[in-house]
Amino acid sequence: MIKIDINDSTLKKLVDYHTNYIKNTVSENWNQIKGKTVAQKAVSQDEMNTIKDALNRKLAKNNNSHSDNILLENIADICTTKNLRKYAIESEDLFPAATERYVNILLEIIGYRKFNKGDVSGQYNNGTAWNRHTFVQSLNVRVCPYCNRQYITSFYKNGDRKLTTADVDHYYPKTQYPLLSMNFFNMIPSCFICNSGLKGRKKLKLNDMTLNPFFDDSDSLFFQINNDELGELYSFRNSDIKISTIVNKAKSNESQKRAEKSIEIFYLPEIYNAHVEDARTIKENINHFSRYYFENVFQRNYQELFNDYEDFEKTIFHFNDLNDGDEPLVKFKKDIYRQLNIGSTTV
Ligand SMILES: [Zn+2]
Incomplete structure (x- = not known):
């Protein structure tokens, strides 16, 4: 494993982009989620209330569980904190029942799918969208940090959907820990073999984590x-x-x-x-x-x-x-x- 080499001022700038992106898109996603089809079924008001209650009750700094909306400041914190483990633990019993259904809705609201697809207008360097591709490029990681055997440099042609880019491995898998699906330090640029071939959909226990290239030397x-x-x-x-x-x-x-x-x-x-x-x-x-x-x-x-x-x-x-x-x-x-x-x- 090799550490992702990024200086503090660049990192701060990128985390700011990410915070802005989260605040804009999560509020938009929240307003659009009702009635939207997620895993073949429309999202109901009851389901939205359950998610809102879970997020506000469990995660609110002010315990403002009566708010009509989810608390964006909290979501932005969750998506940029370095304390991944805290929210991994919170993810474990966020929803008492029908967990898979709620995980899918939460993933739509927090927005990894949108970030991954990349077609959101945004404010990153001259108005380019902040998305998975620009995130990976901005970190300037040339070689897979997990195996150090593959180049993961990318190439992108404006207006052309064909591009080469790195995979993003969710250090805490997103289906197990949906709260961390858009956490900056949970998204590790990596090669296809390490992300899909080796780590794949293995279930990881909290005390069974690998080295994290953002933090470990x-x-x-x-x-x-x-x-x-x-x-x-x-x-x-x-x-x-x-x-x-x-x-x-x-x-x-x-x-x-x-x-x-x-x-x-x-x-x-x-x-x-x-x-x-x-x-x-x-x-x-x-x-x-x-x-x-x-x-x-x-x-x-x-x-x-x-x-x-x-x-x-x-x-x-x-x-x-x-x-x-x-x-x-x-x-x-x-x-x-x-x-x-x-x-x-x-x-
Ligand atoms: Zn690799």
Whole structure:
């Protein structure tokens, strides 16, 4: 997992866009929901009252349960808070009965479907709509934060509905935790494989959550080759080496638990076994392009090319100078390099 790298002032600006969007669309959705068909059945006034009561009674700061409308300030707070867990717990028993029906209506009111479709006029950069696509683009995430193996950059042609864009994974699944369906920090740009293929519709328990790329650090887990298999790196290619994904024991217990869950849900060791040969290439380069080689062979023949060994090293192991999210596999390569490079400067 790699952390989504976004500075505070940009984040604040984006959260403001999101707050405005929520206030405008939720009030519009609320006024239009009566009689609207949701899951083949029109929404009744009774159902609206049940939802209004549940939201206002449970979530109102002022406990204003007699209000005729749902309280927009509260919904905006729910959609921008970093305290996801609080509302995940509230989601669990928000409706005493007919839960699925109410989840569907709530999803229409809070509005993920509209946000996902993207055809709402809005106020984001020069009047472009604030929607799933602009949200993902504004976060500037190039590589899937969960697996770090796929580019999730996007391309959009104005007026053309064909576009490539990232998936948005709901960290707390929206059908289980509908209150969080539009929470800014609950929407993780990710690749299709991690979102639909691996996480899919798995039911997650509150104490069973994975790492969240908005909050957890990239060093919550790291990759390595099993120590007793290191010798195999010198042998023929395709020998039996396994990549391990290790939880960082220096982190809090909660972080360790989430890291273990990420390893399990996203099958990280299994998936990274496809990259054993990348690890071998790193090992070969460490051995071959040593300081000894640089000083005694390379520099004697090509004196002009590099200032010093550090300069030379940066070219061979260019991934060490990249941010984890710049290219696929950067975090993996850095972790493996760190593991294998010990003692390599002595020849
Ligand atoms: Zn992925």
